[in-house]
Amino acid sequence: MRDVSFGQYYPTGSVVHRLDPRAKVVFSILFMVTIFFVSSYAGYAVVALFLLTVCFASKIPVKNVIKSVKAILFIMLFTAIINIFFYDSGRVLFEWWKIKITLGGIDFAIKMALRISLLVMGTSMLSFTTTPMELTDAIESLLKPLKYIKVPVHDIALIMSIALRFIPGLMDETDKIMMAQKARGAEIDTGGLVKKVKAMLPVLIPLFVSAIRRADELADALDARCYNATDRRTKMKVLRLTWKDLVAFLFVAVFVALIFLDKYLLVGADKYIVEFFTGLAA
Amino acid sequence: MAISAIKLENVSFSYPANEGEEHKAVDGVSLEVEEGTFVALVGHNGSGKSTLAKLLNGLLLPTSGRVLVYGVDTADDKKIYDVRSSVGMVFQNPDNQMIATNVEDDIAFGPENLGVPREEIIRRVDWALEKVGMSEFRNATPFKMSGGQKQRLAIAGVLAIRPRVMVLDESTAMLDPKGRDEVMRVVKQLNKEEKMTVVHITHYMDEALDADRLVVMNDGRIVLDGKPEDVFAEHELLTKIKLGVPCVTQLAVTLNKAGMEIDPRITDEEALVEGLCRLL
Amino acid sequence: MQIVVKDLNYTYSARTPFERHALKGVNLTIEEGDFLGIIGHTGSGKSTFIMHLNGLYKLQSGEIDVFDIKLVPDKKKKSDLRRLRGTVGMVFQYPEYQLFEDTVAKDVAFGPKNMGLDKDEVDRRVKRAIELVGLDYDEIKDRAPFELSGGQKRRVAIAGIIAMQPKVLILDEPTAGLDPYGKEQILSLITHLKKECSPTVIVISHDVDEITRFANRIVVFNDGKIMFDLPMNELFRHADELHSVGLEIPRAVRIAKMLKDRGIELEGDIVSLDDLLRAIVAAYNKKHIDKTVEENINFNAFDFGVPGACGREEGER
Numbered sequence: 001m002r003d004v005s006f007g008q009y010y011p012t013g014s015v016v017h018r019l020d021p022r023a024k025v026v027f028s029i030l031f032m033v034t035i036f037f038v039s040s041y042a043g044y045a046v047v048a049l050f051l052l053t054v055c056f057a058s059k060i061p062v063k064n065v066i067k068s069v070k071a072i073l074f075i076m077l078f079t080a081i082i083n084i085f086f087y088d089s090g091r092v093l094f095e096w097w098k099i100k101i102t103l104g105g106i107d108f109a110i111k112m113a114l115r116i117s118l119l120v121m122g123t124s125m126l127s128f129t130t131t132p133m134e135l136t137d138a139i140e141s142l143l144k145p146l147k148y149i150k151v152p153v154h155d156i157a158l159i160m161s162i163a164l165r166f167i168p169g170l171m172d173e174t175d176k177i178m179m180a181q182k183a184r185g186a187e188i189d190t191g192g193l194v195k196k197v198k199a200m201l202p203v204l205i206p207l208f209v210s211a212i213r214r215a216d217e218l219a220d221a222l223d224a225r226c227y228n229a230t231d232r233r234t235k236m237k238v239l240r241l242t243w244k245d246l247v248a249f250l251f252v253a254v255f256v257a258l259i260f261l262d263k264y265l266l267v268g269a270d271k272y273i274v275e276f277f278t279g280l281a282a
Numbered sequence: 283m284a285i286s287a288i289k290l291e292n293v294s295f296s297y298p299a300n301e302g303e304e305h306k307a308v309d310g311v312s313l314e315v316e317e318g319t320f321v322a323l324v325g326h327n328g329s330g331k332s333t334l335a336k337l338l339n340g341l342l343l344p345t346s347g348r349v350l351v352y353g354v355d356t357a358d359d360k361k362i363y364d365v366r367s368s369v370g371m372v373f374q375n376p377d378n379q380m381i382a383t384n385v386e387d388d389i390a391f392g393p394e395n396l397g398v399p400r401e402e403i404i405r406r407v408d409w410a411l412e413k414v415g416m417s418e419f420r421n422a423t424p425f426k427m428s429g430g431q432k433q434r435l436a437i438a439g440v441l442a443i444r445p446r447v448m449v450l451d452e453s454t455a456m457l458d459p460k461g462r463d464e465v466m467r468v469v470k471q472l473n474k475e476e477k478m479t480v481v482h483i484t485h486y487m488d489e490a491l492d493a494d495r496l497v498v499m500n501d502g503r504i505v506l507d508g509k510p511e512d513v514f515a516e517h518e519l520l521t522k523i524k525l526g527v528p529c530v531t532q533l534a535v536t537l538n539k540a541g542m543e544i545d546p547r548i549t550d551e552e553a554l555v556e557g558l559c560r561l562l
Numbered sequence: 563m564q565i566v567v568k569d570l571n572y573t574y575s576a577r578t579p580f581e582r583h584a585l586k587g588v589n590l591t592i593e594e595g596d597f598l599g600i601i602g603h604t605g606s607g608k609s610t611f612i613m614h615l616n617g618l619y620k621l622q623s624g625e626i627d628v629f630d631i632k633l634v635p636d637k638k639k640k641s642d643l644r645r646l647r648g649t650v651g652m653v654f655q656y657p658e659y660q661l662f663e664d665t666v667a668k669d670v671a672f673g674p675k676n677m678g679l680d681k682d683e684v685d686r687r688v689k690r691a692i693e694l695v696g697l698d699y700d701e702i703k704d705r706a707p708f709e710l711s712g713g714q715k716r717r718v719a720i721a722g723i724i725a726m727q728p729k730v731l732i733l734d735e736p737t738a739g740l741d742p743y744g745k746e747q748i749l750s751l752i753t754h755l756k757k758e759c760s761p762t763v764i765v766i767s768h769d770v771d772e773i774t775r776f777a778n779r780i781v782v783f784n785d786g787k788i789m790f791d792l793p794m795n796e797l798f799r800h801a802d803e804l805h806s807v808g809l810e811i812p813r814a815v816r817i818a819k820m821l822k823d824r825g826i827e828l829e830g831d832i833v834s835l836d837d838l839l840r841a842i843v844a845a846y847n848k849k850h851i852d853k854t855v856e857e858n859i860n861f862n863a864f865d866f867g868v869p870g871a872c873g874r875e876e877g878e879r
Contacts, residue, residue, distance in 0.1 A: 133383050158381070165383050168425050179618050180660040183652040184722060185644065185676030202672065205662035209708070214378045220341055221379035224371040225392040226443060229363040232397040236390035236404060326741040327712050428604060455739050458604065458768040459810055485741035521864060524743035529771070529813060529835075532861065536839060541855040542846055551813075555820045562826045562845050 010128045015244060016058035017129045021138035023245040027252050028126045034256050035119055043262045044114045050255045051121055060128050068124035069117045076113050083109035091278070103278065132164040141239055154233065162218070170211065177206050284316040286350075287447050287479045288338060288369070293347035294502075295333055307333040309502035310347070315481065317446070320473045322490035322510070323483045325499035326524045331483050334499065335451040338481065339369035352446070367396060370445030374452040376432035385411075385435060386420050392443040403442075410438035413476075414468050430461025434468055441472075447479040448472065454484060462489070487514075487528045491549055498525065515547050530554050563629050565592040565615065565730065565762075570624035572610055584610040586786040588624075594729075597756060598764045599773030599794070601809060602783030608766055611783065612732050615764075616652045617643045629729060648677050651728030651760065655735045657719035658712070666692070666710075666718050667703040673726040684725075691725035692718075694758055695751060713744040717751065724759055731760035735767060746864045749775060770804075774812045774834040775861075782809065795831035814838035835861035 011017070016024075038044055055065055069076070089104030130138075140157035147153050178188060181202045188199050295308040307330045315321055325331040336342040337349050340356035349356045351365045358365075373379050382388035386407050393403045411417045414434040424432055433453055440448060450469065454462045466489060472478040482489065490496045496513045498506035500523040506513045514520070514527045517535050526532060534548040534557070544557050572585040585607045592598060602608040613619045614626060617633060626633040631646045654660065663669035667688055674684045692699045695717040702710075707718055716736075723731070736752065737745040753776055756763045767773050773780060780797055782790040784807050790800055797804075798815040805811055818832040818841070828841040839859050847854045 131383065133387055161383070162381055165381060169377055176654065177660055179613065180652075180654045180657065181672075182618060183616050183647060183654070184660075184673040185647050185726070186672070187676070202660075202662045206660050209662075210659060214375075217373060217375055217378040218381070220336070220371075221373055222381065223341055224339060224366060224373075225439065226363050226366050226395040229367070229395045230397040234394050234397050234400055234403065236394060236400060236407065237387070238400065326743055460808070487742070524741070524864065526742045526864065533817075533835065533839065536859055536861060537842060540843060540859050541853070542843070551817055551820065555817065555824060558821060558842060559824050559826060562821075562842070562849060 009131050010060050010064065012059040014057060014059045014129070016054060016125075016248075018244065019129075019248055020239055020241050020245045021130050021134040022141055022239055023241065023248060024126055024130055025135070025138045025142060027248065028123055030252060030256060031122045032119060034259050035115060035122070037263050038115065038259055039111075039263050041111075043259055044111070044118065046255065046258050046262070047118050047122075051118065051125070053251075054125055058125065058129050060125075064128070065121050065124060069120050072116065072120055076116050079116070080109040080113045083112055103281075133161060136161040136164070137237065137239060166214065169214075170207070173210055174203065174207055177203050177210075284318075285352075286314050287317040287352060288313070288315040288481070289348075289350040290314070290337070291348045291350070293334075293337060293344045293349055295337060295342060295345050297333075306502050308337065308344075311499075311502070311504055312347075313497065313504065313507075315447075315479060317479050318473075318477045319494045320470070320480045320492070321482065321495045321497060322493035323481060323497045323499065324485060324487060324490055324525060326485055329499045329523075330502035331499050332451055333502075335371070335449050335481070335483050338447075338449050339371050340365045341371075363396070367443050368445050369447045369449060370440030370443050371449045371451060372433065372436050372440055372453045374455050376429050376436060376456065379436050380424050380432070380439070383423055383425070385416075385422050385424060388424070388435065389439045389442045392439060396443065406442045406444065407438075410441040413441055413472065414438045428461060429457045430464035433457060433461065433465050437465070437468055437472075445478075447481065449481045449483070451483050452485070453482075454486065454489060462486075485525070487520075487526060487531075491528055498523070500525075511547055511549055514549060517546060563594040563729075565590075565629065566625075566627040567591070567611075567614070568625040570611070570614060570621075570626065572607075572614070572619060572622050583786055585614075588786075588788055590781065590788060590791065592730075592762065592764070594629075595761050596763075597776060597778045598762075599777030599780045600764065600766045600783060601768065601770055601773060601780065602789075603808065604768075606783040607786040608783040609734060612652070612734065612764065612766060615730070615732060616650045617646045618652070644677065648726050649728055650730045650732060651723040651726055653720055653723050653731070653733040653736060655738055656716075657723075658707075658715035661707040661715060661719055661722075664706055665704050666697075666707055669707055669718065670722045670725050673722055677726060687725045687727065688721075691721040694724055694755060695721045696747075696754075697721070713740060713747060716740070716744075716748065720751070720755075724755060728760050730762040730764065731755060732764045733766065736765060737767070737769070737772065743864055745772075746862070752776065770810050770812050771814075771835070774814065775836075784809075794833055795837075797833050798831060 035047060038047060051065070055062055084101055084105050085099050087102065087105035087108045088100055089102055090107070091103040092100055093103060094101040136157045139160070140153055143151070143153045143156070182188060186199060186202055188203065290311050290313040293308055293311045294306055296304050296306045309330070311334065323331050323334065333342065337344055337356070338351070340362050343357050351369055354361050354365055356362070356365050380388050381391055389407045389410055390403050393406055398406070408417070411420060414437050416431065416434055416438065419431070424435055427435070436453070448469070454465055457465065469480055469482065470492060473480045482493065484490065490510055493510055496506070496508065496510040497504055498513060498520070505523065506516055506519065514531050517527055517531070520527055527535065528549060530551055531547070531549055534544050534554055535546040537544045538546040542561060544561070548554050548557060567588060567590045570585050570588040571583070574582045574584055588607070588611060600608050600612070610619065614621065615628060621633050621635045623635055628646060629649055631642055631649060661669050663672065670688045670691055671684050674687045679687070689699050692702065697714065697717055707715060710718065733752065737748050740748060749772065752763060752765065765773065765777065774794065774797070778794050780790070780792055780794050781788055782804070789807065792800070797812065798818070801811045801815050801819065812833055814832050814835045814837055817838060818828055821828060826845070828845055830837065830841050832838050832841055839861055840857060843855050843857050843859060847857065
C-alpha cells in the first residue's frame, strides 16, 4: 500500500549512530535540561553550533534536521505571536487599544521560538541516529534500578517495542479499510467534525476488531516462545560503554559548561549586543 | 522402539459456550506422534484442527483427557516451559508473531526468555537463520519482506528455542504459492536433516502429499489416519467432509469415474502421465 | 459500454528515497461481459491498477473511462466518483475485515445507503444481495456479522458490494485463506453473480489454476506493465514466458506438455483442467472405439450447483 518509513531513523553508520543508546538518551535529557538555562543569543549560538557539530558527525543532512521543525511550525508561530502581542516589557514600539508591542516582547518571542526549534531539532537527532529497538533497550537498561521497587521494567520495554513493531502494520491496515469503505461509497474526508467522526466509525470498528485479533494471536505467539519462562532472562545484545561514549560525554560536558558559564558568570554575554541595537533603533 | 514425542489420550476441549449449549471443538481424540515423523493434520475450517494445535504446547489445556509431550503432562503448571520449549509453534499470520523490529532481535527473543547464555544465543541465531536460508537478512527489518520470508523468519524464531517438535498451525494459509513452497521446503528439510518431528496443520491436501502420515479431522474427531496415499483412497469420504483430494488425485478420480482404467489413488503428476501414456 | 484505460502511470512516494513506479504506461480496454483474470507477483502493479478503476487512487497521469464516467488527472467532480463507485464494485482481499455494523442487514445496507437511495429501495437491494450470495435472508439478516463462520462472513461482505448493483465487479484474491470447499463455493458464487448481477467481472488471483477455471481473458502484470493480454485459450502458448518471470504455469498446461514430451499430443487448446479432462477423454475415445467414455466431464471436487444450494455451514471458532 503505502510506504511507511520506520520512525525517523536515518542510517548512515556514523560514530553518533554507533554510540551507546543509553549515552544518547542521557545526552538528550541533558540537552533538553540545558536548553532551558540558555538566556542569551550567544548561548543560542553555542547550542546551534553544538547541534551543527553533532549533525556533521552523524552525517545526517542539515536539511532533514531543519525539516523536523516543520511539524511544530504552527505552534511555534502561534506562541511567537502571542508573546509579541502580550508580553509587556521594555520599550514600547507600537501601541493600539490594548495591544502593545514592546522590545522585550519581540526579544522574548524570538528566544522562545529559538528554544522550541532547537529543542525539537536536538531530540530529533536522537531519533535520527537511534533505532526504536535500541531506544527501548536503552530505556529498559536505564530504568533497571526501578526493578527493585517492583516496576515491571522489562514488560514496559516489551510493550514499547511491540507498539513500535505494530504501528506500520496498523497504519497499512487503516489505509486498506479506508479504501474498502470508500469503495462502498463512504465519504470519509468530507463534512464537519461530527460528521467526520461518525464517518470514521466504519473504519475504526474494523480496525479495533483487527487490533484485538492481532493482540490475541500475538499473545499466543509470545507464550509459545516461552515468554516469562524465567526471571533470569538473558540478552543477546549487551550494551557496553566504550571510549567513544566517553569522548562524546566530554563533548557534551563542554557544551553544558559553556551554557552555564554564559548564564551565571557572564550573565548573558549578549546584553551588550542588545543594548547596541536598542541604541541604534533610538 | 520409536520414542513417542506427543501423546494425546482421549482429549476433549470445549470453548466456553454461550446459552449453555456446549460445542466440543475437540472431541475425544487419541493420537500418538513418534519422534522424527512428518505428520500432516488436515481438516476444513472449523474442524477443530487449530484447537488441537494449541493443545499440543499447552496454550490450551484439555477439558478432559491428557496431552503428554515427551511424557510431560501439559497440564503440569511447573513444567509448562519444558513443554513449550520442546514444542515450537508457528502461527498463521506472519505479521502477528514477530515482536521485534529487527530480524536477529526477534529470533533471539525465545532463547532470551529461557535464559540461554549470550554466546549460545548468538550461535543459535546464526544457526536458525542458516536453516531457513535467510542469513543475509540478519539485520533487516521484517516489515517489507514477503509473506514467505516472514514465515521463514517465524520458523527461525521457533528454531532458536531448539524444540524437538515443530507445529505449524496453518502457517501456509495466508501465503501465495511461492511463499508456500518456500515454507514447505524449509520444513521438509528440517524434518530430514534435523530429524525434527513436524505436525503440519493445513487445509491444502497437496501439502500432505509428502508427509509420513496424514491425519484427517472432522467435527473435532479424527476420521482418517494413515499413509497419505491410503487416506486419499477414501475419496468419497474426503469429499463428503468438504476436504477433497489433491488436484492430481482428483483428475485421476474423475477420469476413473468416467470409465477410464486409471488408478484413482495416483498422487503425483508423473504417475498420472505414466498411466495416461498406457491408455492413449 | 466498456472500460478504457490509456497511458496510466502511477508512482508511490514520488520525489522521496522510497519512490516506486507501480504502473508504467498501462493501456487496457475491458469490454462489457468480459470475465477477466489478472495475475502477477506481489508488487507487479495489479492491485494499484484495479484501485484506479474505482477512483480510489488519484489519477497521476493518463486517462480512464469507465462506462462513460471519465477520470482525468485534474480535479474531478465528486458526483462522478459517487456514480463510479456505484458502477464498479470492489471486493478487497479478506473483505470480511471491513464488516462493522451490528447486524448483517445493516452492514449490507451501508453501500446502497451511501448511494443516496431511499429506504424501500435499500431494503429491497439488501434482501436480493443476501439471497444472491446464497444466504438465507430471514435467518441471517439480524445476526451479528462477528458470529458467522469465515465463509459466511466473506459472503456477507460480498453482498455488501452486490447491493450497490455494480455493473462491474472486481475481486482481489477472493478465495485467500479459505479451505478447499470455501474456495469452490466462492468461485461458483462469482460465476453466479456474473450471470445474475454484474455482467463484467475482474478477478485478481495468485492461483493461475483458479483463474483458468472461469475467466475468458487473462491479463498478466509484470513490473508495472501489462506483459500479456490474451484470450484464455491462448495462454498455453506462453507458458515458457510465464515461467521466465517466475509465475506459475497452469497445471493443465504442464500436464499436457508432459504428455507431449512422451509423444502424446492432445487436441484443442488446453488451459484449464476441464480442457485437459475433455481432451484426454476425446483422445481415449478415438483410440478405443469399442468403449466410449462420457465426454462432458468437469473438474469439480464438490458438486453443489447454484450457491443457494450450498447448504449451511456449521459455526466455527
